[in-house]
Amino acid sequence: MPENNIAVVILNWNTRDILKNYLPEVIRHSRYPGTTIVVADNGSNDGSCELIEKEFPEVQLIKLDKNYGFAGGYNRALLQIKAKYSVLLNSDVVPAPNWLPTLFRHMENNSDIAATVPKIKSMKDQSVFEYAGAAGGFIDKWGYTFCRGRIFDTLEKDEMQYQESGDIFWGSGAALMVRTELFNQTLGLNEHFFAHMEEIDWCWRMKNQGLKIHYVAESEIFHLGGGTLNAMSSHKTYLNFRNNLFLLYRNLPEKGLQRKLFWRLLLDGVAALKFLLSGEFSNVRAVLRAHRDYFARLPYLRKERKILRTKVTQETHKEIYPGSIIMDYFIRGKKYFRDLNFPEI
Template sequence: MNRVAVIILNWNGITFLKQFLPSVIANTPAAIADIIVADNGSNDESVQHIKATHPSVQIIQFDRNYGFTGGYNKAISSINHEYTVLLNSDVEVPQGWLEPLVAEMDKNKEVGACMPKIIAQQNKDSFEYAGASGGFLDKFGYPFCRGRILSSLENDNGQYDNPTPVFWASGACLMVRTRLYRELGGLDSDFFAHMEEIDFCWRLQHEGYKVMAYPQSKVYHVGGGTLPNNNPRKMYLNFRNSLLMLTKNLPKRLLFRTLFIRMILDGAAGIVFLLQGKWSFFVSVLKAHRDFYKMADKFIEKRKSISKHSTLGLYKKSIILSYVVKGKKTFSRLNKADFIEK
């Protein structure tokens, strides 16, 4: 058994497997990493294709779709590698992508999880939406990145190539210490998909571990491979899960005021969707709030397992106001003093 498990979660993704799995096999050193495809109950020809064309790839098959969270939890429960890389099926990896991550994790025992720089696969001059060069969170639970604020993507000109602590590492390519993953209960299966890696990284920080971006490693991500960015289902999950994540992780002194303002902001977004004639998106916001209320008690209970609610690295202001009102449309224009340091 090698030290690293690179696990690709697949659900009816034969197109992506054909396109990107060869790069993972070719550019992942066999001496240190095992490549595993965890199949989430696909009904296409994914498993048959892997068996026929890539016999070196290990396969874990599930009886149904357990989502991003449940699928990875089930897969990681069956391995004993020191490190696990959660790698999306729509990610292309170049030569030398894995070795820097392993070296940094070996050297820095206080780091619980890390990520490479994530570049858009279809435009390799640009950062990719879901992670860029490291993720952050504003005071109301809106995520943004070094290289991406709201929908504005920056070109990668090396401006964020310094290794740095971040608030969250992208689930598109997330390296974790397997022991810590299990001790913390893995990804929260109640999320199903979306925001779950931010919640996990936040829980790591509650326990005193760092989350790092190591841009000396990079990968290329298609993005929206399972659900496109303009999908009402994706919007529903993001709105619902953001509220649940705040409920579980914010310190009590900040919780109720933050939730109140965030729900007002969500409502305003819903009204905008309605005025734009985007009925399905408006309904997604309503359903997200309805289901948040249904699930809130469960997440209040989950708070009790967290001894210290850390806000280290949280952006103390609203990223929306910073972007829209103050015109700060790139990460480099944000004031470092506006990130919580203690």
């Protein structure tokens, strides 16, 4: 195996204590030939860089001058990576033994795969799947994302029901192995997302170019979650609603684009009403701001979409759920992936 074959890249922003707790486990379980551990620091001011330099001299440190967000931070970091493969890995992750070679071999054996993702389970309860990625990501026809093993807030126990590796629609940025050169050639993650769903956008772009995203069941990590932005944060609500609209506009086929966006905006309005009735006024404002900023960015999105459309070779994907995950979950009571009428998965 050539040197510098794999770079495990942890993007850090003011999570010194998390690095101190979990980085030793990443190092211990990533001792695979040709592997380098990299911490890319997004302009932290909490002593993270000093910690790496003092206590983890074997780790390569990339110092960025400010917080560029998840997307911008990884884009700048991977431009400095020479390894064939890079793993985008959250700082609050403990990998299981043998997690890395299984991802590596899967990529080596399948040249049409743009990225692979491991099974992601909860650090707090290692018997259940974790919210951020579970056993691979999917999306429904209206653009709502979900995972095998996690639909909305319902988490499944891992009873070995998802042991078959293969096609998914998107892989979580909590632990995503990509081809470094491909990532850089495709301009990486879109920085207007800043954080949340930018990895889904990249995966969708790769699939539109005829490449695949794979889940590798033999690889496993444990994720704490919420290390940088709390799950209940209204800012996270804002990013999720705004970025989902960015995601759809950039990647949906021309046919039905405006109809789907119209219905999606209405559904967002229903969500805002629900927040209002629940007294979650900061989340109501977050949805309104998301829509305002989506429309403000629309002229630029049109330009981006025009460029992206020139690279599309495949418009239909069997990993897009043909139904409505909202209707199935909230109205029909389908809480588990096995309950869905997903014909080709």
